[in-house]
Amino acid sequence: MTQPADASEVAWQHDEPRWRHERFGAIVVIDEPPMLAHVDQELASELGIPPSTLWSQPPTEVLTAPVEAHLTLTKRCNLACTHCYQESTPTSGASDLGFEDWLRRLDALAQARVFHVAIGGGEALTRADLLAIAEAARARSITPNLTTNGAFVTEAFARQAARLFGQINVSIDIMPPLRIFGADKATTGMSAATQLLRAGARVGLNLVVARANFDAIGEVVAWAAEAGMVEVELLRLKPAGRAQARYLEERLTRAQRERLFPLALELAQQYGIPVKLDCSAAPFVAFHAPDRERMELFAFASMWSVPKNPVGPARI
């Protein structure tokens, strides 16, 4: 594999197409606009991608490698939220991997032609080498993305982050002065999001949905839309880590679970911002057995496929 140039001298071109062979043809990725496409062998050839011995092998659904990897850079966090599935605390992190360890892992991901990494923790900004790790990813033609509570975002960080990261999602679960999960993340999160947006970063919002903040989702979505965020992602409270202790009391009620999908549609419509549900919310969507009209408004998967039946709905 070609050794990457010095990261500080790499002028990464965010619109430079990246690709790798698959049996069906190739996977092709660009960052602006952000898209990942599976192309057949004919289109791959048309794009100038050379043929591969993979193309003569029987078709399979299994890819040669993942398209993205999730990196938990640290278990340390400035907060100790009651719902944290990582059980992070300010004193956690003794078992965190070092910088060189992460470089070796990025090398392996680059060798396999993984296209994206989602970086989180704990709170990834507690690591002084976060930006260096992101630069190392970029130098290896991997697009880094980030989740943060925003507590350590400064203007200087925002300027560099806007250059390095494909997208940064800030965690805001409820509008201040209200608190949930035992911490006030919203105040610093909102400030961080504003700084990142001002620096030109692509910024989204993560909101963990639970019984106590369900009725406040609309307020958060309204703020995100007004601030100029690209999306709001609603994440289901998961019974893992510290969240296990009170999961049955804090999880959504039956009525809320049934309401979540139509609420997401209404909020997207009302405020003009994409509202996404993480994959674990799939049963809440399936419950509604969406008819064609609702399917027209809210696709179930971010992967669109060529329809087998041109008249009927595409496979999702």
Place this chain on the structure above:
Amino acid sequence: MNEPEEQVTPIPRLDAGRLRALLPGLGTAGLKRAATSSIPPKGKLLKLKLGFNPNSSSVGTTVVVFLWSLVASGAVLAIAAALLSLRFQRKSKPGQRVDGPAADSGQDA
């Protein structure tokens, strides 16, 4: 672990027309605004995923608001294919192949 039965709230109808009018740009993540090749490429775009996934705690399959009618008509896939065609034209110089994994990279396992 069974919860007591709770009253189910009726699901209100949406103004589908208003949502359709509002969301074409949002749902395609800027795809429709992108410059594309005027010559449609040959071959098929099999699957398409738009946007990034920053969430290290969530698998990348998410629900995205967009216009199903655009998907069913193949318009989004056609736009994406034309966009890729233009980007690859810009990347490669005449007479040269597109750079990619080294021949011995192990991709063709």
